[in-house]
Amino acid sequence: MSHQQPLWSGRFKEPLSEIALRFSSSVELDKHLYQEDIAGSIAHVEMLAAVKIISPEEARRIRTALRAIGKEIDSGKLDLSWDKEDIHMAIEQRLIQKIGPIGGKLHTGRSRNDQVALDERLHLRGAIRELQKLILQLQRVLLYKAEKYFDTIMPGYTHLQRAQPVYLSHHFLAYIGMFERDFGRLADCYKRVNRLPLGAAALAGTSFPIDRAMVARKLGFDGIIENSMDAVSDRDYLIEFISACSIILTHLSRFAEEIVLWSSQEFNFAKTDDAYTTGSSIMPQKKNPDMAELVRGKAGRVFGDLVNILTIMKGLPLAYNRDMQEDKLPMLDAVATTRQCLFIFSHILVHTKFEKSRFEEELKNDFLTATEIADYLVKKGEAFRDAHSITGKIVAYAIEHKKSLSHLTMPELRHFSDLLGEDVFEVLTPHKSVEHKKSAGSTSPQEIKKQIVHWTRVLKNKKA
Secondary structure (H helix, E strand, O other): OOOOOOOOOHOOOOOOOOEEEHHHHOOHHHHHHHHHHHHHHHHHHHHHHHHHOOOHHHHHHHHHHOOOHHHHHHHHHOOOOHHHHHEEEEHHHHHHHHHHHHHHHHOOOHHHHHHHHHHHHHHHHHHHHHHHHHHHHHHHHHHHHHOOOOOEEEEEEOOEEEEEEEHHHHHHHHHHHHHHHHHHHHHHHHHHHEEOOOOOOOOOOOOOOOOOOHHHHHHHOOEEEOOHHHHHHOOOHHHHHHHHHHHHHHHHHHHHHHHHHOOOOOOOOOOHHHHEEOOOOOOOOOOOOOHHHHHHHHHHHHHHHHHHHHHHHHHHHHHOOHHHEEEHHHHHHHHHHHHHHHOOOOOOOEEEOOOOOHHHHOOOOOOOOHHHHHHHHOOOOOHHHEEEEHHHHHHHHHHHHOOOHHHOOOOHHHOOOOOOOOOHHHOOOOOHHHOOOOOOOOOOOHHHHHHHHHHHHHHHHOOO
């Protein structure tokens, strides 16, 4: 098969073999960046005209043709197959086909090295804003659930063992806080993404009197990357972005795991609508939380993207190396996977009912309020470590005699400490336990109300 020779082929006596071109072509991936590539090229050519490197008429013709090429790609009329090498060359070749040698002037004062870095940064800017909107949507769903289940008490867990009573709303609010930090990490990442690399050329800059600051303003960047080698040689902005995505998926995966656990017959705390579950091909009774499981599984995929980009970059000398062509796959996959998981998880959560009666049933006849006995003894003057030991002995006694703490008699309790009075029973029910919490951010009704008011105000005014 014959293919059009690359624009750089003048130095070479033999054409690039089809095998080598197939192996090295990245157009199947970087064609997803065509809109960014065209936007960057338009800003670049307008700058070239402004500083009189090309004429206004040449700039007009190039700009018009670039916009037409964008429409051709939108409609699928322009073939972006493997033999085009990459999206930058494909667009430039098509530009020259449309307007002749004038199209070749577009590349004045730049290189594919700074061009691809620009395209990636433009793409990430849009991706970050989109992910922030999805996080905000998920936070609002969580806040709705926190308000809906405000008075539902559940067993809180540590080590997946029942620990202390907490409000289910407190559980939801914890995730709002986690996702708020995810939102902030993306905002911080955006600051470092939003610097212009274009004009660094291959690595050393250019002898043409270009105006990089003008291009930065046209494209909405906060400024330029000052060092030309730095501009083209690093992908720390990708590493940082995919790291932020990995943390988002960690939080989603933890919550997804709880949905999976709570949907089981062993817990039976949650029921997700049929529309977001699947069945078994052999066992008719099954109702599987597959969407939550997929979110949990896709976390590993994004972690893989992070390891991928770290491994690509870890041994590269300055400045650009062709290894960096491989950065598109982890970037695009992390964007798409994180977007999908945030979107679907909001829907899973909206369509999941949490069983108040089951939570209350599991709060009976357990030892979740043991810490309240220890705290009670401390308030009576006992040292906490001694109070902890006394309470542990009370729990062991109750287990041995198959009693709950609230069903122990006063003489039984007095056997362990004379400081225990009738008023200890006031803290031995789950409802009394949560009501007695005093610390800021605790699971007390008063503190949860404060948190709900806080997040209602924050999420109402927050923009992505």
